[in-house]
Amino acid sequence: MSEPVAVLSSRYDVEDAHTLEGYKRTGGYTALPQALETDPAELRQTVKDAGLRGRGGAGFPTGVKWGFMPVDQTDKSVYLVVNADESEPGTFKDRELMERDPHQLLEGIAISCHALKSERAFIYIRGEYLFPGMRLEEAIAEAYRHNYLGDDILGSGVNVHVTVHYGAGAYICGEETALLDSLEGRRGQPRLRPPFPAAAGLYASPTAVNNVETIANVPWIVERGVDWFKSLGTEKAPGTKLVCVSGEVNRPGNYEWPMGATLREILEVSCEGMLEGRELKFWAPGGSSTPLLTADHQDVGLDFESIAEAGSLLGTAAVVVCSHKTSAIQAAYNWTKFYEHESCGKCTPCREGAFWLSQVYERMLAGGGRWQDLRILDEVCDNIFGRAFCALGDAIASPIQSSLQYFRDEYEHLIEHGRLPDGLEPHAGVIADNAQSSRPTAYAVPRDPTPAG
Missing domain, CATH: 3.40.50.11540 (NADH-ubiquinone oxidoreductase 51kDa subunit)
Structure with a gap:
């Protein structure tokens, strides 16, 4: 340990x-x-x-x-x-x-x-x-x-x-x-x-x-x-790492651990656990630009190779921790809006892709989701990832595609019912226990029982 x-x-x-x-x-x-x-x-x-x-x-x-x-x-x-x-x-x-x-x-x-x-x-x-x-x-x-x-x-x-x-x-x-x-x-x-x-x-x-x-x-x-x-860290990633932990934990902050320490160890020892009444749902190991991981990955070592094998990136070890009360859809949407705003506009995939992804998310969250939106999100991300001038394109696609991979049921619930599942916060990362959003539905909700793809 x-x-x-x-x-x-x-x-x-x-x-x-x-x-x-x-x-x-x-x-x-x-x-x-x-x-x-x-x-x-x-x-x-x-x-x-x-x-x-x-x-x-x-x-x-x-x-x-x-x-x-x-x-x-x-x-x-x-x-x-x-x-x-x-x-x-x-x-x-x-x-x-x-x-x-x-x-x-x-x-x-x-x-x-x-x-x-x-x-x-x-x-x-x-x-x-x-x-x-x-x-x-x-x-x-x-x-x-x-x-x-x-x-x-x-x-x-x-x-x-x-x-x-x-x-x-x-x-x-x-x-x-x-x-x-x-x-x-x-x-x-x-x-x-x-x-x-x-x-x-x-x-x-x-x-x-x-x-x-x-x-x-x-x-x-x-x-x-x-x-x-x-002597510190792992064979391929020696030394220590300053780990930034934010989100729904008791003690967010900067903590220095040897490379290869696990999220479970950092949460239990340095952060004193999750906030009361909250369970780990998903986390971004390297900030918002890295693919999301789930509670099943909390024993993966925080080093470059181990995180990559789990399907994500260590990045700067900016660990954003979210509980079962946080919507993966809202988190992905908030980050997409950030990258849409921060795109330098030099290349088409990043400039146009982030804008259209935001439009799809806004329509879905307003109650107008369609089954083909799942395919559209995935295909647009495929056309951004690896095709932009720099890694900002990858940053746009990574949280979206990983949220689709791990929390597809949440997307399907939003499309079928026109709202997020019960018990989720209306905005990602909000700490207060807020009631389910009463935002009016602006679109008719399609009732196609067969999800595309």
Whole structure:
């Protein structure tokens, strides 16, 4: 059985951990001097040997990504871009990390820049994150004053400069190439790949784009070593994971567990169970963009391989927990409306597909559902998934198709009776015990007894 650990979150209860004094008192900035005395190629190999995988969603091995960058064969500037545009519904791990322990991120940036032979790093932060941004800017100013950032840091001859750039509230800028376009001052839209950012990213130069949590792991790997890091988690996904738990639980929040811990363990130990009178019905393991899983999957390990085998994605480990009182249809509809609003409009499947899916859901929820709507939803999702310019298309389709897979009876009840089954909340995620919606039926309800498909 797994147990919670405190590595990245080890300073969260230290009142002044966000300051340079508090960070150093608790062991901070001990890995940086060690890293500055290490050859950059050796640092890159250390991160690769540790098996650190990206914590921003895709789970791609960080050392391998760094290895794609021609840092020794280019005369261009090399850049590190930290993705702090945390916009996925259900995700809030990076926010707390930047608020409570910003120097941990800055130390990771300084080490990573040295490993990549980069003198310039950018932190692209979500525009709504004003307080985390303030904490970051204060920490950066302290780090500059004490020569942990800037020119010739700690007398090593290494230069590292950090710039914080605020987004403007666009979900799509969490996609790395859209982020780069936004950082360059253009409209945030995904780029055609190849070329990949490792070869031609920011300003057409070699660029590493890594998540906040990913970079925060780097000082720990340097300080404690590869074997220590690989002793946590699973063989293919070593280390720990900050798990964001939201929804119908007693104690929602950020909890750090070894990779491979199960939802059952996290719910029982960290969240103190479901809300009174509620039973687990379904959950999204990686935020709203990942396929839903059910109560039957709560013993699946929260690591990339185990979740994929169960039919979903770990993503950012933004676990959204819903009970038997929540409608899977309402949840899928709410997320569809979100993605409809956040589509950048560049490609047709995403732009048009999300709109028409929303129209079908609205008609169904108003009482005008038809049996062929089940086929229409599935077919439209098939024509979006894998056919959009970026993963936003997959995010639209995943919760819908998984809700159809696991809760088809709920859809059939809505179509046959013109309303959701008794006992469900009128809106997904609502905590109060509300009565069944008395919304008037706007359409005649078809009575075809034979569901299509």
